[in-house]
Amino acid sequence: MNNGNLSMTKILFGTESGNSEMAADDIADVLRAAGHDAEIVPMEEADGSTLVGTGFAVIITSTYGEGELPETAQPFHDMLASERPDLSGLRFAAFGLGDSTYETYGNGIDILAALLKDLGATQVGETGRHDAARTEPLADTCTSWAEAVLPATAIAAE
């Protein structure tokens, strides 16, 4: 059907304090440098229809509270969980931000990835993770993850 739509990678980010937004920008840069179209969508502006009809998406979220979703990811999650759109046409890659000094390290991205799979989507590649308790800068971690995982998987989608 709409091939133009299918070749456009959507990058959704959920955040509390804005770090995931920086990761979204860096990951979009990697995709664009590899010749792909990428559109960044903040989760507070997304709903089920954002993902239905999308061929490939990158999902990014941090973890907050005690292993919970951050401010802008929680409503998105709850909307998907109650509307239960059919996402069997969706392939996605996942990147999580967290802090390994919390027992619930990186729960947020695991919660969202599990929900998408439950709705029929297929995850590709390893879930990327940035650990705020270590000195490696976020830009370095998410860029090397994206370079390793995305071009191949995104190309395969087209």
Add this chain to the structure above:
Amino acid sequence: MNMQATAPKDTLLPWRDPSFRADPYPWYDRLRAEAPVYLDPLTGGYIVSRYRDVVQYGKHPALTMKAPEGTPKGPWSWFKDSVITIDPPAHTALRRKANKWFTPKATAEYAKQSAAEVHRIIDDLGPEGVTEAYENLALIPGHYAMCTALGVGREGYRTGAAYMRDCMIALGSDVSAEEQERAYTAFRFLRDRVSHHLAEARRNPQPGMLASWIEQTAAGDMTETQLYEGLFLFWATATPNAAYVTTGGLELFARQPEYFELWKSRPEMRAVILAELVRLHTAEMSFDRFVAEDLEIEGVAIPKGAHIRFLVASANRDTEVFEDPHAFRIDRPEGTPAHLSFGVGAHICPGQAIALAQATAILDAVAERATALELAGDPVYGHDDRSARYLRLPLRVIR
């Protein structure tokens, strides 16, 4: 089998000793080795100094910001309903009022105002290129970024920051009656300035967080107290902290020009350089909490109602975690734990992004204009027992 915390006759923390204030690290080293959870005979509170304990217990749910009944009131006690007085979940809701205004992306935009002011200062230098960098290149340019974030006028902050120093001294462990009085005086001035900016914004709202908060207050989503105290915290309290980090960068570039060259030639290294600067320049050397439920740290039982001070500055130089801890090094092994300068847990600094954005924009602007930096005299530091601060950084900007 709880051990008693040790309280030797000679205190391990001589808070008022000038040599301790100038360089507390030898005392911290001894503390971590001999009494990592120390019952401080001077204050009656517990002091936690190891990295692993600060990072783990600093965010323990048994801790609270609320002082127990009977805790003596001080100059800071007028704060009633703001992020520094409450615990989650109410705390989370209040923090969310500020989140979107202080993201890394938004603050990089505000910090263009900091860069513009640095360019103006450099345009205006005399033939020797000498300036006092803490105030002129770090503090005031940094403040302009904050003014843009909030949507307030730029006036009144030179005096404001000087008075803020008097307020911060009153957060220390051993505060004299005179220091307390000075803090009360300082708060009178600062509160009046905050009232002024609030009245201005009501009369003539500018884009920014303050106008949005005023609307939310009118709509009943925030209280007047939250509005006023929140504005106070962002406008008044912490821009000097960000300026100490920036000034630390300028001092580093003057003393070790190889890092100035690196800053210029390898932009991807800026995050690592900044993180190491923030580790060494712990503007706030400790944060404190009250114990809401009995707690045990390193085998020491800490009773409900006790006061704990977490020594971030000690944790940041803990040899268990950082080899050669007093040195500026950007070749630390992969997986080295992050510094704790911005605190840990729910109260972690909401100003992190704007502080880093200010430092980045200012150091970038200086790097654009200067071939080299030199000290034009000795820096003057003004550390007390809780704040590590600059008073003066005489700097020659070589163009």
